[in-house]
Amino acid sequence: MLARQRIVQVVRTQPVRALSQGSSLNFFQKQRLPANTIVRFVPQQTAWVVERMGKFHRILPPGLAILLPVLDKIQYVQSLKESAVEIPSQSAITADNVTLEMDGVLYIRVVDAYKASYGVEDAEYAISQLAQTTMRSEIGQLSLDHVLKERQVLNHNITTAINEAAEDWGIQCLRYEIRDIHPPANVLEAMHRQVSAERSKRAEILDSEGHRQANINIAEGSKQSVILASEALKLEQVNMAAGEAEAILMRAQATAGGIREIAKAINETPGGKDAVALQVAQDYVKEFGKLAKESNTIVIPSGMGDMGSWMASGMSIYNNLSKTLTPDAAAKKLLEQK
Template sequence: MDLSRLRVASGAGSGILSAVTRSARSNQLPVRTISLMNSSIRHASNNSGLNFFSAPSLPSNTIIRFVPQQTAWVVERMGKFNRILEPGLAILIPFIDKIQYVRSLKEAAIEIPSQSAITADNVTLDIDGVLYIRVFDAYKASYGVEDAEYAVTQLAQTTMRSEIGQMSLDHVLKERQALNSHITQALNEAAEDWGVKCLRYEIRDIHPPANVLDAMHRQVSAERSKRAEILESEGQRQSAINIAEGQRASVILASEAEKAEAINRAAGEAEGIRLKAEATAEGIRKVAAALEDPKSADAVSLQVADKFVEAFANVAKESTTVLLPSQMSDIGSWIAGGMNIYNQVKDKKTASKPE
């Protein structure tokens, strides 16, 4: 096979690998089998002279050449590195100068095939990803490594297995961004001598075993049931608190209402007693003033007789047994006795007044 045909065929190498990987996955082949198939294809391609990291074909030396933008041509003079042609016009010496390598300076995406990795808690995961790289030194990319793409891919796989081996399953699922950053940093440290810079690495799919996936689903269901029960209990607790606070506020308001009612009732009774006492005192004062009149004795006699008759009538109404005084026929003597008591009180009052 001609070398130029091999290089033309090398342009479809990565497409062949992707097609083989997709076909194997659709047939549900084991991940380890897919990885071995990809490794075999790469090994066969390298032994046959294929270079996936090169352009499909090498340009020939026609003395005057135009180098495309974002492309670096590595020129050897008599089998020894001479210079790197920048984009634009280039003049070569026939039969002496040879364009040995063509490097694209554009960013390239490389598919990292699925592989098995064991976490710190002994869970086997099948993980694949996508690596984004760019050539920043065409000399190192040409002479520092035989196949830069293959080397970076293998390094990404081993680094990913190493990083995952230091993390538990939960951390792998939650910290994918941190895992991507660690893998990118490790790749850049190793690929610097190859003239390649890893811009970023993205984990595409994580496939845990079926039993682990089922356990994760049960864990999620249990967690959701736990949160639902907690929320329900908190709702019942808050409801009981609200009811208790409502009853407490109701009792406090009722007691305050009773207190206000008792205070108002007592104030009313006190006011009534005060008014009644004032009225009684005023009546007594008026009676006393009236008794100062010489003619008041007749009025007092009449009032005493009236009260006696009224009291006797009330006694007769309230009881069926009535005790009558022995001198019932001599009412005048009773009135005279009452007036005598009144006159004695009056005389004592007059005697007690200072002259």
């Protein structure tokens, strides 16, 4: 059993060489090496490494190639196309001590067929191991949250580290892509709970924001309603004041016109003053009669039965007013008594 494992290990670590016609396989093309038939046609995007008497001689470009029989041998066939190398699943521990199972895909291309043939024995094994160790090293510097959030940065760092080491092998790493990340079951369950709690939190925040906005809208509506009502009341009061002022002005103008007409009539009409005196006496008697109806207490003049003396009292009132007031003022007093 041990001897069998030793044979498998030796076969895996030996370089790919053509010991006989069609006896070995190439790493990239996975095809048997072509035999030396003197005239050969090299396919496009393929580099054939030729050895002459066991020593590197030249690299055949695409197209027609002439080989010397027996002396020349096509030792390696390198594909210059981009190739995908699957990186098997492996364990890696993050900076916060979480074990992750990860696998990925590495995209590489041969840029120097000579280095790819003689710089490394097994390019696929070497590049695969380098990708795994680099990925574990990069993940060990990040926490779980950063690993999940910064996969693009992690891919870039791994690609840069692989290119620095694979430069001597004539291989260029174009990109590295992490395919799957499998955290432990308990961590995955905790992440699900965290996501659920975060969504519930956001839902409650949105609900509270909705209530807040609704209350603000109601308050703004009430504010606008009060403002509009106060403005309407103000406008109404202004209009009422303007109407009252206009009414007072019109009444004053009418009173002034009436006073002028009465004064004019008193002065210009013959017997006008006597008529006014008679009117004052009549009004005096009329108002005295109203006083008896509207009050429980009444002052009765001593000469109650002498109607002539009442009339004389009314006439004396007019005469006294006419002596102290102008005709216009007397007419105004007369209108006020009415």
